[in-house]
Amino acid sequence: MRTDTADVERPATAPTFQHIGIGRRLKNHTATGLFTVSFLVAVVPLLWVLYTLLSRGLVPMLSADWWSHSFYGLLPNDFGGGIYHALVGTIEQSFVAAVISVPLGVTVGVFLIEYGKDSRLASTATFMVDILSGLPSIVAGLFVYALWITTFGFPKSGFAVALSLVLLMLPLVVRTTETMLRIVPDDLREASYALGVPKWKTILKVVLPTSLSGILTGVMLGLARIMGETAPLLILVGYARSINFNLFSGPMASLPLTIYTERKTPTEAGDARMWGAALTLVLVIMLINLLATLISRLFAVKTK
């Protein structure tokens, strides 16, 4: 921005385009370089983690028993076994969490966009949803422990885990619902009102169907996110190496808990189990992400 050259040094005939000072150019190039590098810096750990998972977790996963057996009865040095018990736990726990948090979260989203608008209550609720989305998962676990186990006297169980996952998934569902409802044009609501359709039916039959695809996608992404949660599991349920379908009693495995627990088996077989479970978890998460993309295509509002 500053002109370095004094008037006398200017060539007699000015160049067609004004010159850019070397200092400015250098700064510009340095900035460009630094910003590009910082992006690469972010890519490195991602690829590194993925490479680690593949190189260490793929072999155990390739065994035939992996998807159909548990780790039941394996000694520390025994290779083999499978992840079925943990898959069951992960799927059951996150499914129940979704079943509770989706209707609740969508309703909160509807309240914030369709009813609350700029009311005091709505802005307080929005703030609380923000706080909830920053809630450390261990605190969610402690709260469920304090409420469900200490106060109500229920035993540790997969269901207690599901309850803590509800706390973590709820803000995600609310946020997606809010975003998706916000982009539904008011035109559609007005068209519906003008037909003499009451507000609640307008929301249920016109507004929500229009944003269905987006909400479903967000729900799937939320599901993927809670499946990897480990902290609440450590305090809310015991680990079982056998298959337990019962959410309400007994220890129950899940993928993150399996990884965490098998870490403590200081043998090669234990390592294989741990990395196998880790790769499985990431694959499940990726699968669900993929499903989310698919759903957003499948349920998208059709124009043809």
Next chain:
Amino acid sequence: MTDSTKSERHPADAEPGAAAAPSGPQDPKTPAEPRSDSKVVRIGDRVFHSVATGSGVFVIALIAAIGLFLLIRAIPSLQANEVSFLFSREWQAGDPDNLRFGIIDLAWITVASSLVALVLAMPTAFGISLFLTQYAPRSLARPFAYVVDLLAAVPSVIYGLWGFLVLTPVISPVAVWLNTNLGWIPLFADGNIPVGTGSNVFVAGIVLAVMILPIITGVTREVFERTPTVQIEGALALGATKWEVVRTTVWPFGRNGFIGGSMLGLGRALGETVALTVILSATQEAPSYSIFDAGATFASKIALGSAEFNNNMTVGAYISAGLVLFVTTFAVNALARWIEGRSGKGKE
């Protein structure tokens, strides 16, 4: 209005198809009721409105309940505590009749690892956000942003394993070098475990930095993207270089968003549990002020303590720590949202 008038007034709902009948939906008008200030609200609308409002109230009550239940469970243990909760460096919570627990060391390790993470992640996230919004080719910006978001999809337990088993051996030489050459700075002095083992705040901070990178980037990128095009074009038309455009328009506009996003990242780092449980080795010796110390954060202490959750007093001690963590993250998040909300409204 009464229910009887309601059903009278809504033939369309009561009897499907009435609207299409040639007579139309008009019912014989009853004389206006005297209570003229009460508006007509349909039952469906009233129910729906109540349920929606109720859910809003529920969310607020939920946060209150979290604080309340943690507090109720913490108080007996805090009362039975034999040492100062805030300033003691002891943590003996296993014996309900002799509770000795203080959080000062937990607070230090928590803050130290989060700060290391911020120092590393903030400049990187800033660079990434600028790269994605201003520098990357338009067609690649989206997939690139998706790659950064993928970092958030990796579960923290996996980051823990990676940090502990894979990253540590690679990064240890850096730690050793810092320690030998800059060891006179207390921050890089010898810690309570050998510098080379890597189960320390330094490695924990690096892993946390990777974990909060997508959070900070996500918020910052979004704010940078919203920089008004007129401002950018105005600067370009004055002959500004790209960097000058960034400095004069994008940065002033998005600064608050960047700071708010970093605070959100901080909130996440403060509460991160499993990765740190895996990485930080539990030590007997209390930490000093070096980043090569090991120890436990609030969250990792609670996770490790879950093995001794067998009586309410012991649990209460851990819940006390959890309460402090809850209040801290609450404050940090609230501040983050407040700052973020002010983005683009700065003076410049």
Next chain:
Amino acid sequence: MAKRLDIQDLNLHYGKFHAVQDVSLQVHARGVTAFIGPSGCGKSTVLRALNRMHEVIAGARVEGKVLLDGEDVYASNVDPVQVRRTIGMVFQRANPFPTMSIRDNVVAGLKLAGEKNKKHLDEVAERSLRSANLWEEVKDRLNKPGGSLSGGQQQRLCIARAVAVQPDVLLMDEPCSALDPISTLAIEDLIAELKKDYTIVIVTHNMQQAARVSDQTAFFNLRAVGEPGQLVEIEETGKIFSNPNQKATEDYISGRFG
């Protein structure tokens, strides 16, 4: 079934902003009333007040009376949903429901009110589409989404949707402003057709259109920016365009035609 509308001392507000002041006029049954006037003078606002769409906007307020065949639509015991069912509306921008097929769009009002009889719905769909002059164009693709039609077709779909619930009055806010001349003519023909059965109020910026389709015309104006809009006069369309009572009306019309 067409009904008369009496508007008495209507004052309309958006929060603190007084948008329309002291409007009184009569809309005759089985006729077309056009609202004309410069942008921002409150035509849409008045129109939306007639079927209580005004109150959908947060902070909006209404004073005065709107009588439908003598019954105040703002009476405390009247349900706005019922009013909108009786007084239908077509918007400036076509807004078919994107998740519904063409057929479902047309019968949306009935279906959402609980009508399930498929045969009856099909009949209504055909009848409404025919009366909107759209049947021939879409009869082979009734199950395609409403958004797959052209702009002009979408607007006629919206008209079909509005007439499907058999309202007594039809309000149209610049229904042709986004359309090409051919679609515009199609809709003008449609209006001429519909006025046999309906009371129609149409807002338009197009003087020729007002002259062609309406029986009486109301001219609205603003005294100054920030001031509320007012009704200047309402007269038979022929008189307004040849020999208006007010100077302001003449200026506006001749300015446009000029």
